[in-house]
Amino acid sequence: MIEVTLKVNGEEVTRSVDDRTLLVTFLRDELGLTGTHVGCDTTQCGACVTIVDGHTLKSCTALVASLDGAEVTTIEGLAPGEDTLHPVQAAFRTHHGLQCGFCTPGMIMTAVDMIRRHGSDLDETTVRHELEGNLCRCTGYHNIVKAILAAAREPAAAGTF
Amino acid sequence: MTEKLFRHIGKPVERKEDARLVTGKGRFSDDFRLAGQAHAAIVRSPHPHARIRGIETAEALSSPGVLLVLTGRDCLDDGLEPIPHNPVPSTKYDMKLTAPGGGVPFIGPHHLLPDDKVRHVGEAVAIVVAETQAQALDGAERVLVDYEILPHVIHSEDAIAAGAPAVWDEVPENAFVDTRFGDWKGTERAFEQATHVVSAKFHVNRVTAVPLEPRSALASFDVETGRYVLYAGSGGAVRQKRELSSVLGIDPSRLRVLSYDVGGNFGARNRVYVEFGLVLWASQKLGRPVKYTATRSEAFLTDYQGRDLVTTVELALDEDGRFLALRADNISNVGARCVSLSPLSKGSGLITGSYDIPVAALRARAVFTNTMCTQAYRSSGRPEVTYAIERLIEIAARRLGFDPLELRLRNLVPPEAMPYRNAVGSIYDSGEYEKNMDRALVIADWAGFEARRQAAAERGKLLGRGFANYVESSIGTPKERAEITVKPDGTIEVVIGTQPSGQGHETSFAQVVAEMLDAPVENVTIVLGDTDVVSVGGGSHSGRSMRHAGTVMAMASADLVAEARRRAAELFDAPEEDVSFEGGRLVLPGTNHAVDLFELARLTERDHGPLFAARTNEMHTPVFPNGAAACEVEIDPKTGLVEITRYASVDDVGRCINPLIVHGQTHGGIAQGVGQAMWEECHVEPSSGQPVSGSFMDYGMPRSDNMPSFICEIAEVISPTNPLGIKAGGEGGTTPALAVVTNAVIDALRDTGVEDLPMPLTPLTVWKAIRHGAGHTDEDTRTTS
Numbered sequence: 001m002i003e004v005t006l007k008v009n010g011e012e013v014t015r016s017v018d019d020r021t022l023l024v025t026f027l028r029d030e031l032g033l034t035g036t037h038v039g040c041d042t043t044q045c046g047a048c049v050t051i052v053d054g055h056t057l058k059s060c061t062a063l064v065a066s067l068d069g070a071e072v073t074t075i076e077g078l079a080p081g082e083d084t085l086h087p088v089q090a091a092f093r094t095h096h097g098l099q100c101g102f103c104t105p106g107m108i109m110t111a112v113d114m115i116r117r118h119g120s121d122l123d124e125t126t127v128r129h130e131l132e133g134n135l136c137r138c139t140g141y142h143n144i145v146k147a148i149l150a151a152a153r154e155p156a157a158a159g160t161f
Numbered sequence: 162m163t164e165k166l167f168r169h170i171g172k173p174v175e176r177k178e179d180a181r182l183v184t185g186k187g188r189f190s191d192d193f194r195l196a197g198q199a200h201a202a203i204v205r206s207p208h209p210h211a212r213i214r215g216i217e218t219a220e221a222l223s224s225p226g227v228l229l230v231l232t233g234r235d236c237l238d239d240g241l242e243p244i245p246h247n248p249v250p251s252t253k254y255d256m257k258l259t260a261p262g263g264g265v266p267f268i269g270p271h272h273l274l275p276d277d278k279v280r281h282v283g284e285a286v287a288i289v290v291a292e293t294q295a296q297a298l299d300g301a302e303r304v305l306v307d308y309e310i311l312p313h314v315i316h317s318e319d320a321i322a323a324g325a326p327a328v329w330d331e332v333p334e335n336a337f338v339d340t341r342f343g344d345w346k347g348t349e350r351a352f353e354q355a356t357h358v359v360s361a362k363f364h365v366n367r368v369t370a371v372p373l374e375p376r377s378a379l380a381s382f383d384v385e386t387g388r389y390v391l392y393a394g395s396g397g398a399v400r401q402k403r404e405l406s407s408v409l410g411i412d413p414s415r416l417r418v419l420s421y422d423v424g425g426n427f428g429a430r431n432r433v434y435v436e437f438g439l440v441l442w443a444s445q446k447l448g449r450p451v452k453y454t455a456t457r458s459e460a461f462l463t464d465y466q467g468r469d470l471v472t473t474v475e476l477a478l479d480e481d482g483r484f485l486a487l488r489a490d491n492i493s494n495v496g497a498r499c500v501s502l503s504p505l506s507k508g509s510g511l512i513t514g515s516y517d518i519p520v521a522a523l524r525a526r527a528v529f530t531n532t533m534c535t536q537a538y539r540s541s542g543r544p545e546v547t548y549a550i551e552r553l554i555e556i557a558a559r560r561l562g563f564d565p566l567e568l569r570l571r572n573l574v575p576p577e578a579m580p581y582r583n584a585v586g587s588i589y590d591s592g593e594y595e596k597n598m599d600r601a602l603v604i605a606d607w608a609g610f611e612a613r614r615q616a617a618a619e620r621g622k623l624l625g626r627g628f629a630n631y632v633e634s635s636i637g638t639p640k641e642r643a644e645i646t647v648k649p650d651g652t653i654e655v656v657i658g659t660q661p662s663g664q665g666h667e668t669s670f671a672q673v674v675a676e677m678l679d680a681p682v683e684n685v686t687i688v689l690g691d692t693d694v695v696s697v698g699g700g701s702h703s704g705r706s707m708r709h710a711g712t713v714m715a716m717a718s719a720d721l722v723a724e725a726r727r728r729a730a731e732l733f734d735a736p737e738e739d740v741s742f743e744g745g746r747l748v749l750p751g752t753n754h755a756v757d758l759f760e761l762a763r764l765t766e767r768d769h770g771p772l773f774a775a776r777t778n779e780m781h782t783p784v785f786p787n788g789a790a791a792c793e794v795e796i797d798p799k800t801g802l803v804e805i806t807r808y809a810s811v812d813d814v815g816r817c818i819n820p821l822i823v824h825g826q827t828h829g830g831i832a833q834g835v836g837q838a839m840w841e842e843c844h845v846e847p848s849s850g851q852p853v854s855g856s857f858m859d860y861g862m863p864r865s866d867n868m869p870s871f872i873c874e875i876a877e878v879i880s881p882t883n884p885l886g887i888k889a890g891g892e893g894g895t896t897p898a899l900a901v902v903t904n905a906v907i908d909a910l911r912d913t914g915v916e917d918l919p920m921p922l923t924p925l926t927v928w929k930a931i932r933h934g935a936g937h938t939d940e941d942t943r944t945t946s
């Protein structure tokens with residue numbers, strides 16, 4: 001067992017965990033943050049993407065013990081308030097960028113990071129290229145790409161998470 | 162029902178379910194946890210075919226944290242019944258499949274765990290339950306199974322060859338269904354008189370649905386009440402409840418199944434999985450909740466898979482290219498036991514596709530092999546037969562020197578022939594096939610192809626274009642029930658038995674009820690997925706949901722309005738026929754008496770109970786969604802890499818309730834069809850019987866960077882078969898896609914003389930075709946890859 005302290009969605013948490021605990025297991029089982037999903041066992045699907053110290057991280061592929069002191073944002077911590085959506089969340093809704101919603105948290109976290117880096121210059125080719133590590137079985141990606149491009153045009157979307 | 166009346170139907174209403182799903186508040190099966198829950202791991206067969214001589218569990222039981230180990234022997238000792246899959250489609254419009262020589266087919270009993278043999282790699286042979294997931298996995302490694310390895314068979318044609326190993330002793334030849342449809346004599350005569358006969362043989366490869374959420378189940382058993390609860394996402398909780406209670410040998414009232422957010426289905430989740438029964442059984446034995454969640458590797462091995470049809474088709478034509486007759490021989494590989502015959506049956510009814518072919522004959526067989534079971538997968542059976550006819554037409558056009566589009570146009574079923582009875586007896590309800598075709602060609606800019614081809618050629622690339630028409634059938638479980646309650650708090654609650662997995666029922670169904678009761682969509686809540694609330698329900702498959710649920714909700718709404726008028730009449734002290742329902746209010750014209758539905762519910766609750774209506778409806782008549790699709794592909798001749806540069810489709814879904822949702826369904830459907838044509842394959846290595854596509858590293862998926870954006874249009878030819886005029890959306894994207902993509906790739910390679918290539922059209926397959934030209938065969942790819 002090992003003790004770790006992380007800041008998750010702005011709140012500091014300290015837990016004693018089994019050495020082999022993955023970040024995603026920690027979030028889901030220890031903290032009950034079940035919005036971060038597990039869709040594979042080979043780091044391919046991106047359903048588990050979170051933002052750790054400002055960068056996207058596939059939380060299924062990181063030991064929580066290696067992240068002591070890190071700051072983690074999950075899908076639950078993205079929206080600025082109870083009744084307000086983050087612009088990327090809102091764009092996914094407006095453009096029907098989700099169907100079953102299982103890939104959606106990972107997609108949104110990846111999109112937030114993408115928009116932070118590219119801002120309103122983001123174009124379809126870049127989105128399609130950078131989204132390659134996030135699988136969706138329902139949408140054919142069409143509306144996901146559309147939602148991300150629309151969100152990138154929103155001034156409020158860049159830099160917020 | 163006139164157009165101008167619609168306020169909510171046909172509008173692109175944003176989805177109600179999204180608020181929770183974009184904020185991480187969805188309720189997927191693995192999100193549930195119960196106090197004291199234990200974890201299950203499954204011991205799976207490493208062999209495609211072997212006799213189980215014995216299972217040693219002592220070491221596993223002494224492994225740290227292990228609480229319970231159960232095997233096939235325990236299953237028999239406890240008297241558990243096999244899963245009652247009921248695989249033969251049975252409405253009066255389904256094609257009737259029988260055993261060879263007639264009679265009911267033997268389907269191979271599906272026990273939770275086998276006691277005699279394993280019949281495919283990945284088959285569950287024992288369950289290990291422990292305090293933690295890791296301990297369960299460690300324990301599973303200590304279960305020792307003594308196997309006697311038996312010869313195996315993987316491909317359906319090998320399975321029906323003389324001397325093939327028998328998967329079931331009861332069916333030594335492996336073919337457990339053999340049925341002939343159509344007019345064999347008439348077809349033979351037509352072939353004798355034909356100027357041209359063109360034939361081809363295709364294998365529509367085995368793929369898997371890959372819902373992104375791996376299947377998961379959490380069971381608990383209440384010792385005091387003797388009741389079981391199962392949290393498990395599926396295609397319909399009511400079916401799960403019925404079949405699982407039969408497995409456990411308990412009265413269905415003792416099992417409650419909860420299925421909330423479901424991370425994709427596409428057919429794979431419509432049937433019961435053994436693990437669902439296993440956790441229920443284990444939770445009763447332990448008196449503790451037990452959870453199982455599949456890994457992606459387990460999902461690739463043991464999710465119910467799709468397609469796998471070998472089809473030999475022959476077309477007879479006269480000298481003008483008019484189709485005279487069609488003959489087909491279809492062999493469906495159902496895997497180790499028969500879970501569903503839907504693909505074979507659905508396809509059988511549509512072998513003539515969108516074309517007016519006077520006479521046809523079909524032999525339909527289903528065979529057992531040592532592979533995972535197949536089940537209906539998105540558009541069950543229809544992409545297979547659409548592929549066969551649309552590829553055959555393309556080959557015929559090329560061999561006989563016809564323009565492929567011209568050949569199609571000459572033979573399409575015309576709108577004035579509707580309702581049209583095809584040569585195997587399916588009755589197409591409505592549709593304007595030629596119009597679909599024209600429109601698809603326009604939005605795909607078919608006419609601009611030549612210029613784009615030259616531009617591509619200048620860049621050293623090969624551009625090709627493909628086209629296909631399609632018609633499909635939507636039948637599905639005939640029964641559906643809706644219960645509508647108007648609540649004094651201003652909400653309307655609708656209970657319904659379909660089960661969405663991303664299709665947005667909470668929104669589109671609310672649109673229908675809001676329309677009928679003239680209420681805001683926000684006020685209508687759809688309740689689904691809890692068998693304590695939902696008693697009847699056919700689930701979601703075969704594109705049935707919107708049509709069945711829409712119809713029964715419309716009927717229940719009408720009943721509710723009638724009841725409201727009765728109550729208002731009493732309230733106003735006026736004759737019932739004088740009360741009218743306008744703008745969501747009951748009014749007595751000429752007076753100032755008026756009350757809205759919610760107020761009425763409040764005022765009359767004490768005397769008459771909740772303002773409520775319920776209706777159960779059966780609807781057997783199938784509908785036939787149809788459409789056309791076109792695409793372009795660009796091939797790099799140096800590498801064989803195929804890029805899809807354009808994809809357009811027109812889909813007649815009948816009345817469209819929510820175009821935002823229907824377009825989304827089409828996009829996803831296209832991606833799944835394109836995926837099969839281009840990358841996807843559950844490849845099993847024939848000599849070892851080992852599946853080699855066990856992860857996302859080796860199963861090619863549609864990804865954001867290999868898919869184009871789509872150009873899609875909805876055509877609404879209202880179906881005369883149901884009050885709302887709905888056909889179905891959601892499967893039409895998939896149905897023609899396999900043929901469209903293949904036609905485009907073959908077109909791009911036209912200079913090589915290659916006439917056909919097997920799916921998936923991987924760079925290796927394409928590169929070989931470019932290198933070896935028409936000399937390339939399927940064999941080539943298999944032996945040298």
Ligand code: FES
Pocket residue numbers: 037038039040041042043044045046047048049058059060061
């Ligand atoms: S669960 Fe992390 S990439 Fe699939």
Ligand code: FES
Pocket residue numbers: 097098099100101102103104135136137138139373424425663
């Ligand atoms: S919305 Fe279902 S996997 Fe993306």
